Every structure is written in C-alpha cells, then in structure tokens.
Amino acid sequence: MIKDEAVEQDLRFTAGNVEVKIEDMAAGVVAADGGGAGVANPTGFDPMDEDDHQAVVMATIGEKDLWLDRDQEHLLDVNDASIFYSDFPPLPDFPCMSSSSSSSSTPAASKPMAPTSSSSSAASSSPAASWAVMKSDAEEDTGRMSFQQTTDVEEVKAEHAALSSTASMEIPPPSDHDGLGDVDCIDVMENFGYMDLIDTNEIWDPSSVFQSENPQEFLEDQQTAAAAPPPALLLEGSPQDPKMQCQEDNDGFSFLQGNSELAMIFFEWLKQNKDYISAEDMRSIKLKRSTIESASKRLGSTKEGKKQLLKLILEWVEQYQLQKKRMRESGPQSPYAYQETVQNSDPNPNPNPNPNFSYSSLPPDPNTCFSTSPWMPPGPPPHASEVTAMVAAPPSFAPPMATGYGGGCDPYSNPIPVAPMTPMNHHQVVNGIPYQHSAEYPVMEHAQSWVIAPFPMQQPHHQFSPYPDNSNIITHQQALYGHPYQLFDPNGERLMRLGSSATKEARKKRMARQRRLYSHHHRHSSNSNQHQNQMNDAHVVGDAGEDGDQAGSPGNWVYWSPGGGGSSPTPGNGPPAEASQPHSGDRAPVQQQSYQRQSSSDRRQQQGWKTEKNLKFLLQKVLKQSDVGNLGRIVLPKKEAESHLPELESRDGISIAMEDIGTSRVWNMRYRFWPNNKSRMYLLENTGDFVRVNGLQEGDFIVIYSDTKCGKYMIRGVKVRQPGGKLEGKKPARRNMRNLSLAGNSSSLAPIKQAVR
DNA sequence: TTATCATGCATGGGA
DNA sequence: CCCATGCATGATAAG
Numbered sequence: 001m002i003k004d005e006a007v008e009q010d011l012r013f014t015a016g017n018v019e020v021k022i023e024d025m026a027a028g029v030v031a032a033d034g035g036g037a038g039v040a041n042p043t044g045f046d047p048m049d050e051d052d053h054q055a056v057v058m059a060t061i062g063e064k065d066l067w068l069d070r071d072q073e074h075l076l077d078v079n080d081a082s083i084f085y086s087d088f089p090p091l092p093d094f095p096c097m098s099s100s101s102s103s104s105s106t107p108a109a110s111k112p113m114a115p116t117s118s119s120s121s122a123a124s125s126s127p128a129a130s131w132a133v134m135k136s137d138a139e140e141d142t143g144r145m146s147f148q149q150t151t152d153v154e155e156v157k158a159e160h161a162a163l164s165s166t167a168s169m170e171i172p173p174p175s176d177h178d179g180l181g182d183v184d185c186i187d188v189m190e191n192f193g194y195m196d197l198i199d200t201n202e203i204w205d206p207s208s209v210f211q212s213e214n215p216q217e218f219l220e221d222q223q224t225a226a227a228a229p230p231p232a233l234l235l236e237g238s239p240q241d242p243k244m245q246c247q248e249d250n251d252g253f254s255f256l257q258g259n260s261e262l263a264m265i266f267f268e269w270l271k272q273n274k275d276y277i278s279a280e281d282m283r284s285i286k287l288k289r290s291t292i293e294s295a296s297k298r299l300g301s302t303k304e305g306k307k308q309l310l311k312l313i314l315e316w317v318e319q320y321q322l323q324k325k326r327m328r329e330s331g332p333q334s335p336y337a338y339q340e341t342v343q344n345s346d347p348n349p350n351p352n353p354n355p356n357f358s359y360s361s362l363p364p365d366p367n368t369c370f371s372t373s374p375w376m377p378p379g380p381p382p383h384a385s386e387v388t389a390m391v392a393a394p395p396s397f398a399p400p401m402a403t404g405y406g407g408g409c410d411p412y413s414n415p416i417p418v419a420p421m422t423p424m425n426h427h428q429v430v431n432g433i434p435y436q437h438s439a440e441y442p443v444m445e446h447a448q449s450w451v452i453a454p455f456p457m458q459q460p461h462h463q464f465s466p467y468p469d470n471s472n473i474i475t476h477q478q479a480l481y482g483h484p485y486q487l488f489d490p491n492g493e494r495l496m497r498l499g500s501s502a503t504k505e506a507r508k509k510r511m512a513r514q515r516r517l518y519s520h521h522h523r524h525s526s527n528s529n530q531h532q533n534q535m536n537d538a539h540v541v542g543d544a545g546e547d548g549d550q551a552g553s554p555g556n557w558v559y560w561s562p563g564g565g566g567s568s569p570t571p572g573n574g575p576p577a578e579a580s581q582p583h584s585g586d587r588a589p590v591q592q593q594s595y596q597r598q599s600s601s602d603r604r605q606q607q608g609w610k611t612e613k614n615l616k617f618l619l620q621k622v623l624k625q626s627d628v629g630n631l632g633r634i635v636l637p638k639k640e641a642e643s644h645l646p647e648l649e650s651r652d653g654i655s656i657a658m659e660d661i662g663t664s665r666v667w668n669m670r671y672r673f674w675p676n677n678k679s680r681m682y683l684l685e686n687t688g689d690f691v692r693v694n695g696l697q698e699g700d701f702i703v704i705y706s707d708t709k710c711g712k713y714m715i716r717g718v719k720v721r722q723p724g725g726k727l728e729g730k731k732p733a734r735r736n737m738r739n740l741s742l743a744g745n746s747s748s749l750a751p752i753k754q755a756v757r
Numbered sequence: 758t759t760a761t762c763a764t765g766c767a768t769g770g771g772a
Numbered sequence: 773c774c775c776a777t778g779c780a781t782g783a784t785a786a787g
Binding site for chain 1: 761763
C-alpha cells in the first residue's frame with residue numbers, strides 16, 4: 001500500500017479506537033442556545049446513525065447564520081459510514097507521528113498492494129464501522145468536539161492495522177465523561193487538555209481574542225463569515241458548563257478563554273474560510289484521539305506546539321473542504337462516481353503517478369486532500385507521470401507518490417503525500433461504497449502537504465529522518481511532488497510547518513485549479529485507451545505538482561516498505577504512489593507523494609512553482625551503485641530515453657540542461673548513448689555533482705520531467721529510505737533491485753512501485 | 758532467445 | 773599513476 005494511505009488513515013484518526021469528534025465547531029462558537037439549537041444536519045453528511053442523529057448547532061451570530069454555504073451542501077444519501085468518509089477525509093497523519101505507530105503495523109497495512117490493485121487497503125474498510133461515531137446526547141446538545149471511544153475490539157484491530165503505518169499514540173481512555181457505555185464522549189477541552197494541545201487549565205479566552213483584536217471588528221466580520229471555534233475550543237465544558245453559557249453572553253466567544261493566540265488563529269481561519277466551510281463540514285470532522293495525541297506529543301505541549309496542531313487540523317479541514325467544494329461544483333455526482341471517472345481516465349493530473357507512491361491509498365473520499373502521500377518519489381506519475389505533486393510521497397505520499405516532486409507537476413511528488421492509509425483495492429467495496437485508492441484521486445497539492453509518512457514505516461525512526469545530505473530542504477513530495485507541508489526536518493525534529501497561511505485568495509486560486517483539474521480528468525476519461533496509455537507514459541504534471549520538494553528535502557524521501565517484498569521504496573513524498581494506481585500499470589513512476597511533508601510555506605512555494613510550470617513526466621531511474629558512484633554518469637532506461645528524450649544522432653550525444661526541481665539549480669548534463677551490442681545504452685553524464693548534492697545513493701531514484709511551457713528539462717532526485725537502512729549496502733542492491741522489479745514493469749520502476757505500495 | 762542494463766575493465770590522456 | 777571514457781560482458785527479465 002502506499003504510504004499515503006497509511007497517512008490518510010492516520011488522519012482519520014482511526015489509529016485508536018478513540019475518536020475525537022469535532023462537532024459543530026461553529027455551533028460551539030455561537031451556540032446561542034447553549035444547548036445547542038439543534039439543527040438537523042442539512043447536508044446529510046452526518047456520519048452518525050440516523051437514529052443517533054444529532055442536533056447541530058449552527059454557528060450564528062445573533063440570528064444570522066454564519067454558514068452561508070450550508071444550504072448549498074449536497075445531500076449525500078449514503079450510509080453513515082460512507083458518508084463519513086466521503087464527507088471528510090481522514091486527517092492526515094502527522095508526519096511526526098509516524099514513528100510511533102509504525103511498530104504496530106499489521107500485515108495488511110504494511111503489505112504492498114498488488115500492482116494492479118488500487119492502493120486502498122482492506123483495512124481502510126473497517127474504519128467505516130469504527131468511524132460510525134456514537135454520539136452522546138450531551139454531545140449533540142453541546143455540539144462540542146468529543147472523543148469517542150469504542151470498545152469493539154475487532155474494530156480497533158482493524159483500525160490499528162490500517163494505521164499501523166502511522167504513529168498511533170496510546171492515549172489513556174478518556175475519563176468517563178459522559179459515561180456512555182461503549183462510547184465515551186469526552187469533552188473537547190478535556191480531550192485537548194489530555195492531548196496537551198491545550199493546557200488543561202488553559203481555556204480559550206474569547207475575550208482575550210478580542211483584546212488582541214478589535215472585538216467589534218471581529219464580530220462584524222463574523223457576520224459575514226462563519227465562525228466556529230476550533231474543535232479544541234469547543235471542547236471546553238459540557239453544554240451546561242457555565243463557560244458555555246458565557247459564550248452566549250459573549251456572543252458565543254466566551255468559550256475561548258485562556259489562549260487568545262489559538263483562538264485568534266482559529267477565528268482568522270474561520271474568517272478566511274467562511275465561504276468554503278460550512279457548519280456541517282465542521283460537524284463532520286472527527287479526530288482520533290490517538291492521532292491528536294500523537295501529534296501533540298510530536299509537536300510538544302508548548303503553546304507553539306498547540307498552535308501547530310491547531311493549524312494542522314484547520315489546514316486539513318480547509319483542504320478537505322476545498323476538495324469537497326470542487327466536487328460539488330462539478331456536479332452533484334457522488335464522490336465515488338468521481339473516483340470512478342478518475343480511475344478510468346487516469347489522466348490523472350496528479351503527480352502521483354505512483355499511487356503507490358503515494359501516496360497511498362486514498363481515502364474513500366475523492367475529495368480528500370490527503371489522499372496522497374507526501375513524499376513519494378516522484379515516481380512518474382502514474383502514469384502517471386503526473387505526480388500529484390507530488391505532492392505526496394513525493395507522497396505519498398501520497399501516489400502516491402516519490403512523493404512528489406512533483407507534485408502537481410511532479411510526479412513524485414510527491415509524489416506523494418499522501419494517502420495513505422490502508423491499502424484497499426479499488427474495487428473493494430465498503431459499506432456498499434467502492435473504496436478507491438487515494439492515488440486515484442486527483443491529486444491535490446494539498447494532499448501532499450499532508451504527506452506525512454505516506455508509507456507505513458515499520459521502523460519509526462526511519463520514517464521521518466531527514467535527508468542526510470540536504471538540510472535544506474523541502475521535502476520531496478513524493479519524490480516528485482513536493483508536499484505542501486513540510487512536517488519533518490532533516491533532523492526529524494521539525495515536525496511540520498503548517499501553513500495555514502494560505503490566504504483566501506490563494507485558496508480561491510487553488511480551488512480554480514482544482515476545478516480545472518477535475519474537468520481535465522473528465523475529459524481524459526473519455527479518451528481512448530490508447531490515449532490513456534500515452535498519458536500514462538507522460539503526464540503533464542501541472543497540478544499535481546507539489547513537486548516543489550527539493551531533492552534534499554525530506555519530501556524527497558521515499559520509504560521502503562519492510563513488508564512485502566521488502567524492498568519497495570516508498571517515497572516519502574509520494575511519487576511512488578503512482579505505481580499503485582491501476583492504470584498506471586506500466587510504468588508510472590511512483591510519485592513521492594508521499595511522501596513528503598512540507599510546511600505550509602513549502603507548500604506555497606510548491607504551489608507557486610506548480611502554477612508556473614507544466615511538467616511532463618519523462619522518465620525515472622532507480623539509481624544503481626554505478627549510477628551514484630564516482631563515474632558521474634547515470635544509465636537511463638532505454639525505452640524511456642528513446643521515447644521522451646531528444647533523439648541522438650551521434651554517440652556524442654547532446655548537452656542537456658536539467659533544472660533541479662528541488663533547488664532550481666540547473667545542471668548541465670550530457671545525454672548520450674553507447675553502442676551496445678546491436679543496441680544502445682543511454683547515459684546521462686556529468687551527474688556526479690547532482691548526485692552528491694542531493695545525497696543520492698543506490699536505491700534512490702531520479703525523475704526527469706520536461707517543462708511543457710519552457711521546454712526545459714527538470715530533474716529531481718528522490719531519496720528512498722529503507723526502514724532497515726539496507727540500501728546503504730552495496731552489492732545486494734543490485735540483485736535486490738532486479739528481484740524487486742515487478743513483472744510487466746520496467747526494472748527501473750519496480751522499486752518505486754514497490755515503494756508506493 | 759532476445760533485450761536491457763549494471764558494471765567490469767581496457768584504453769588513453771593528463772597530472 | 774590516476775581517472776575519465778567507453779566498450780564488452782554477464783545477469784536478468786521479457787518475449
């Protein structure tokens with residue numbers, strides 16, 4: 001499966017059986033009635049059982065409904081579980097968390113997907129059940145975020161399996177808050193306190209928020225903007241809690257006490273996203289306690305850490321929502337339908353060619369942004385040549401995929417952030433709804449951003465290790481696709497730079513891009529198979545690209561799954577993700593979707609980069625010892641070289657400038673061939689410095705793209721981390737590589753694909 | 758059996 | 773003598 005998948009699952013917070021549900025964030029904010037003016041979920045997205053239907057408190061100021069988009073929500077008539085998935089993708093795992101969880105990965109989670117099957121894992125199917133959130137009356141009334149803990153052992157196991165790749169934190173069961181039998185509903189505040197996201201005693205202080213900013217102004221803004229407290233904010237007491245009442249007194253903001261900074265962040269976010277996120281959306285958000293806990297551990301209990309976590313969550317919500325919106329805009333079709341289309345057409349712009357890479361199995365929700373893994377190697381887009389940009393993998397990746405690089409553009413991109421969770425077969429049906437691998441989803445740049453450990457890492461410490469050589473970095477979104485968010489620094493200490501920073505404008509642009517992408521997919525879906533194949537060979541990475549990852553950046557890392565085959569590299573970013581895509585069958589490079597994690601700033605950079613370039617995946621090559629040695633030359637796969645690189649008239653070859661996607665550095669290389677028997681061997685020479693600078697080693701891979709706009713060549717080095725650190729070895733690699741190659745796949749791609757899985 | 762490709766190693770230029 | 777260059781060979785995978 002793709003790392004991304006694992007990540008995705010984590011994001012879903014399915015790691016534990018404890019779920020944190022953010023309900024009525026908005027409502028919590030305003031809850032005029034304190035008890036929650038119960039509002040039936042108009043969207044029908046409520047994953048809860050109908051019987052369990054919970055009243056939703058709409059966030060309103062005065063009588064004004066802050067959630068203007070609410071009515072526009074599509075009503076999905078699907079079963080609860082399915083709704084849940086489709087509605088909100090799991091929150092991507094925190095990259096940093098991966099280490100802890102990896103140890104428990106189950107075979108299912110770690111086992112690579114069959115080349116032909118989608119990356120989605122069976123494990124992911126179980127989540128549906130687990131996600132069926134049981135709400136307590138209290139929750140409904142309060143509309144607060146609550147943690148729910150299920151006792152179903154089977155479910156838990158499944159979740160663990162699914163999450164195995166991600167770090168799951170052991171969180172003590174919430175105190176019997178509501179005394180809900182099987183399910184414990186925990187007060188949000190309590191939860192956060194537990195998680196340390198928010199100090200136990202630290203309460204969001206609305207007043208403080210206003211002090212820092214003109215309250216009046218804020219309120220005015222709120223009139224037009226949706227205001228919902230962050231889940232954490234809503235956690236504060238029960239509805240009956242005096243504090244909640246205070247909210248009413250204070251226009252619903254009193255619940256924010258104690259941490260003005262966090263509150264401000266949340267409010268700012270609400271203001272920026274009022275047009276994109278509805279109360280229903282917020283209600284449907286569920287966070288796994290374990291995930292949060294893991295994240296908080298990673299991020300630390302400091303205020304900064306909490307801020308990061310909040311940002312991460314908000315970013316996730318935002319990203320998801322964007323996807324969802326896009327879907328809606330395209331039409332009322334169900335997400336699944338969309339998925340199908342994508343799968344069939346595959347002209348997936350995603351850079352995650354490697355779904356494998358990537359980026360991971362995607363969550364059932366096509367809209368999910370996190371589907372891909374962050375750092376997958378840019379595997380070629382899956383056919384993917386396009387990496388979700390790789391997003392990521394460089395997937396993730398996400399494409400999966402060597403996450404990224406190329407995110408949008410990068411096949412690798414990252415491939416790949418990202419998606420990740422348990423691998424599922426495309427055809428697998430969960431609760432009547434077909435599950436698809438994230439890799440198949442159109443990769444979104446964001447996906448990569450989440451690329452947190454797209455691939456399940458068995459060895460935690462490896463997962464997030466930074467690139468040794470590149471300290472700079474950007475993670476490789478799947479190798480190819482850069483992931484928007486860089487979660488880990490080379491030292492593995494920097495968890496993530498969340499970039500909630502996206503501005504409204506940027507968001508709009510993103511949405512427009514996504515829409516274009518979406519329609520693009522549809523167009524392709526109608527294309528003939530032949531055309532599809534061509535596309536697979538070379539995708540325009542355009543959007544996928546979250547490639548922005550720098551080679552050196554963590555985003556470029558691809559992880560090798562210890563499990564099946566053991567040597568598949570999974571791009572941290574996600575490029576490899578691509579491999580898992582069904583259509584990509586052949587050689588889509590894995591994106592590093594994965595696989596990569598990027599900070600928001602990185603993501604922005606990548607996005608910018610993406611928007612400016614249309615990358616076409618040309619080829620990728622898993623580096624052999626002779627390629628990374630001191631010869632300074634890399635043997636290129638003949639078929640790809642002949643079909644995607646300039647035709648060589650003479651053996652002297654041609655000089656070819658390759659711009660390093662990660663660093664923008666231009667390398668003057670030489671492309672030539674050697675007569676070999678009756679054939680030729682194609683080489684890229686003068687690669688010594690490139691290899692050195694990127695710290696590439698045997699087992700890592702390079703992905704070459706062409707910028708369709710500028711006509712220049714782009715290259716990305718994707719690092720593959722093997723849990724066992726085996727790649728370091730010398731000789732075994734050679735034989736292993738061969739062995740790894742999958743039938744039907746070129747040997748050069750095999751590793752990546754495996755990684756993607 | 759053939760094609761592909763990793764790499765061993767011969768050759769030759771330059772220090 | 774060292775190293776870059778380039779050919780030849782052997783191991784695999786594919787057909």
